[in-house]
Amino acid sequence: MPTCGPARVSRILTRAGRATGALYRDAHGREHELRARTVILCANGIGTPRLLLMSADADHPDGLANSSGLVGKRLMMHPFAAVAGVFDEDLGTTAGAWGQQIQSMHFYETDADRGFVRGAKWGLQPTGGPLGLTRSYPWSESERPLWFENFHDTLQARLGRSPMWSIVAEDLPYESNAVSLSPDLVDPDGLPAPRVAYRADANSRAMLAFHTARAVESMEAAGAVETVVGPMIRASGWHLMGTAVMGDDPATSVTDRYGRCHDIPNLYVFDSSTWVTCGGVNPAATQAALALWSSEHLLAEGPR
Ligand SMILES: Cc1cc2nc3c(=O)[nH]c(=O)nc-3n(C[C@H](O)[C@H](O)[C@H](O)COP(=O)(O)OP(=O)(O)OC[C@H]3O[C@@H](n4cnc5c(N)ncnc54)[C@H](O)[C@@H]3O)c2cc1C
Secondary structure (H helix, E strand, O other), X not given: OOOOOOOEEEEEEEEOOEEEEEEEEOOOOOEEEEEOOOEEEOOHHHHHHHHHHHOOEOOEOOOOOOOOOOOOOOOEOOOEEEEEEEOOOXXXXXXXXXXXXXXXXXXXXXXXXXXXXXXXXXXXXXXXXXXXXXXXXXXXXXXXXXXXXXXXXXXXXXXXOOOEEEEEEOOOOOOOOEEEEEEEEEOOOXXXXXXXXXXXXXXXXXXXXXXXXXXXXXXXHOOOOEEEEEOOOOOOOOOOEOXXXXXXXXXXXXXXXXXXXXXXXXXXXXXXXXXXXOOOOOOHHHHHHHHHHHHHHHHHHOOO
């Protein structure tokens, strides 16, 4: 009998063009087979394509649901930057959750004059208490060093007085940004690790340069005595989208608009792997809405 504890799916099983269940390993590395009439993947933008690729078999040598060749491709991760301002007066920026409290979509839409397409969402957030202010990001970019003889003065200057804009930029879908299987790295169960190839393009770099410059201006206009620009994080990687794209045409998409794989009618993807574009806002609400939309359709239609 399977034991309780973490379980890692190693393979989706198929027979005669249909999914029949999954193989998984329990916490002790023992393998179990789970049979199912319908299989739904919700392993997010890296885990889902990894599982589809790991499930390659004689009938699907390039991985499951991959007749389009798009499984794992078009990874989008929301390039991210931040701008903090330090003010003379106490603005209460130790209070509240470390998350956005005001949102601006002022520069969200495309403006051809800016030299790039799409835009970004700004979220104004507190920078937290003393420990939060020792984070390397974005503070290590400050010209005012934090540690050693400056410690008390710098911390005092920032504590409660330093709001920050977080900037979440829309990513464009490129096939070269992709999840594949590592040829040499494995996870603790010996399964191939995902290999992620991702490069922020010129559009993203131009977009973030524009947005950080505007965010600095907004802080200065509000009276900031210092601004600190945290550069684009090399691999933001906490929003994962686009790697099993939905569409009407099986030649150019992995699933249909309800997350059903074109190639395997009882295999579904209910996570943001199916996104065609990613917008420039945090994804969880849309992920939940799409999962609901897909689930309702599956229930209404019934298992295939
Ligand atoms: C630090 C951080 C901050 C974030 N902040 C925000 C935010 O402010 N707002 C927002 O909207 N979003 C935010 N996100 C993104 C948000 O958390 C994710 O988009 C969301 O959790 C995705 O939900 P999901 O269920 O699709 O995937 P996940 O939450 O990633 O769940 C997928 C699950 O599948 C499991 N899995 C993968 N492969 C296998 C396998 N082979 N076998 C078994 N299990 C497997 C994983 O272990 C995981 O538990 C943040 C993410 C991070 C990391």
